[in-house]
Amino acid sequence: MANRISRRDFIATGAAAATVLSGFPFVRTARAQETPIKIGVVGTGGRGTGACANALAADPAVELVAMAEIARERVDQSLEALKQDPDLQGEAYQARIKVTRDTIFIGPDAFKQLMALDLDYVILTTPPGFRPLHYEEAVNRGLHVFAEKPVATDPVGCRAIRASAEKAKRQGLSVVVGLNARHDLAVMETVKRIHDGALGKITGGSIHRLGGGLWHRGADPSWSPMEYQMRNWYYFCWLGGDQIVEMVVHQIDLMNWALGATPVSALAQGGRQQRTDPKYGNIYDHMTVDYEYPGGVHVHLMCRQWDDCANENENRVIGTLGESDSRRTILGANPWRYPDQDDLLHNASVYEHMELIQSMRNGEARNDLLDFAIDSTLTAVMGRESAYTGRRVAWEEIRESALNLFPESYQFGPAPQRAVPIPGSPRPV
Numbered sequence: 001m002a003n004r005i006s007r008r009d010f011i012a013t014g015a016a017a018a019t020v021l022s023g024f025p026f027v028r029t030a031r032a033q034e035t036p037i038k039i040g041v042v043g044t045g046g047r048g049t050g051a052c053a054n055a056l057a058a059d060p061a062v063e064l065v066a067m068a069e070i071a072r073e074r075v076d077q078s079l080e081a082l083k084q085d086p087d088l089q090g091e092a093y094q095a096r097i098k099v100t101r102d103t104i105f106i107g108p109d110a111f112k113q114l115m116a117l118d119l120d121y122v123i124l125t126t127p128p129g130f131r132p133l134h135y136e137e138a139v140n141r142g143l144h145v146f147a148e149k150p151v152a153t154d155p156v157g158c159r160a161i162r163a164s165a166e167k168a169k170r171q172g173l174s175v176v177v178g179l180n181a182r183h184d185l186a187v188m189e190t191v192k193r194i195h196d197g198a199l200g201k202i203t204g205g206s207i208h209r210l211g212g213g214l215w216h217r218g219a220d221p222s223w224s225p226m227e228y229q230m231r232n233w234y235y236f237c238w239l240g241g242d243q244i245v246e247m248v249v250h251q252i253d254l255m256n257w258a259l260g261a262t263p264v265s266a267l268a269q270g271g272r273q274q275r276t277d278p279k280y281g282n283i284y285d286h287m288t289v290d291y292e293y294p295g296g297v298h299v300h301l302m303c304r305q306w307d308d309c310a311n312e313n314e315n316r317v318i319g320t321l322g323e324s325d326s327r328r329t330i331l332g333a334n335p336w337r338y339p340d341q342d343d344l345l346h347n348a349s350v351y352e353h354m355e356l357i358q359s360m361r362n363g364e365a366r367n368d369l370l371d372f373a374i375d376s377t378l379t380a381v382m383g384r385e386s387a388y389t390g391r392r393v394a395w396e397e398i399r400e401s402a403l404n405l406f407p408e409s410y411q412f413g414p415a416p417q418r419a420v421p422i423p424g425s426p427r428p429v
């Protein structure tokens with residue numbers, strides 16, 4: 001712990017002699033670059049592997065030194081993917097992948113072994129049901145964090161991660177959350193214009209996340225029920241949160257940001273139309289939500305995952321002077337479009353790691369959890385619970401809800417066996 005703090009102090013104090021790199025909005029120093037930024041990843045699936053690549057691309061001081069997973073083959077697959085990544089070709093990149101046999105940890109508690117190492121920040125990319133547990137450990141270890149969205153799957157998890165985030169703020173630890181819109185320069189400028197009045201008074205909006213079916217990793221007789229659920233985590237609500245929480249949280253976060261508020265209530269419905277096989281766990285395959293925001297502003301959300309159907313992915317904010325896709329375009333009285341760009345600064349998945357590293361260097365901790373990520377996750381949970389129960393759910397109600405989906409034990413063995421929710425049936429909210 002003493003060594004870790006010492007290196008972090010060294011990285012941060014180097015900013016005092018900073019020089020601005022050409023075309024780069026942050027400051028870096030030769031002194032800082034000479035000091036490696038050692039990172040580890042917990043969860044090496046597609047997003048975990050991608051986040052490692054993004055971190056390595058974000059700054060030449062980053063070194064990937066450790067990985068934690070539930071199965072060794074997933075680590076091997078991740079390391080091979082990093083070797084083949086077209087953005088990480090060349091000796092300079094590959095030399096910074098320093099994972100060894102001694103820094104690979106396997107099993108449900110591997111995250112604890114990884115976080116006991118001398119690291120600067122840790123990437124948390126396991127199924128989101130584990131995010132509060134893993135983040136608490138990271139904060140207790142004094143680690144900065146990059147955490148993928150969503151940050152929990154139920155209200156109790158949201159409150160738990162809020163408590164850890166408040167502790168991190170007191171300790172000066174940064175946490176950046178992978179809600180990409182917040183780290184996208186085009187979106188930042190678009191939302192700024194909306195806030196400055198480009199659309200006039202906001203009157204409503206819509207969110208569409210309509211896509212096809214996803215992966216399923218099958219079954220293996222050697223897997224316990226818990227390992228089976230972890231490997232097919234998307235289809236179990238305690239692990240993934242359902243589509244609206246696991247995926248549509250991106251669009252929900254963007255809408256909350258554009259409107260400058262969280263909804264006061266949600267009224268929703270949904271069900272299973274194509275994914276009716278029991279292998280698809282206990283989540284829905286379609287959902288629609290009416291979110292009411294302060295001032296009587298309504299946002300209509302549709303999401304579904306059906307094969308061979310029309311797909312669409314959009315946010316729309318409507319005002320008295322026009323409308324916006326809230327990403328890069330404004331139509332109406334004040335037409336505008338952000339120019340197309342193709343560089344690292346305009347890759348939100350890379351830029352978010354740049355922001356995290358810069359906050360570590362300049363000693364100005366940022367806390368995406370407290371600033372927006374917890375509230376956006378809870379907004380998604382509110383919509384899901386309205387669909388699952390068939391009831392209108394209020395913001396204060398979901399904030400105080402005792403709903404806790406996390407099992408008493410997450411070790412390999414038995415697993416929660418929850419039925420597909422039926423609206424009108426009892427469910428604690």
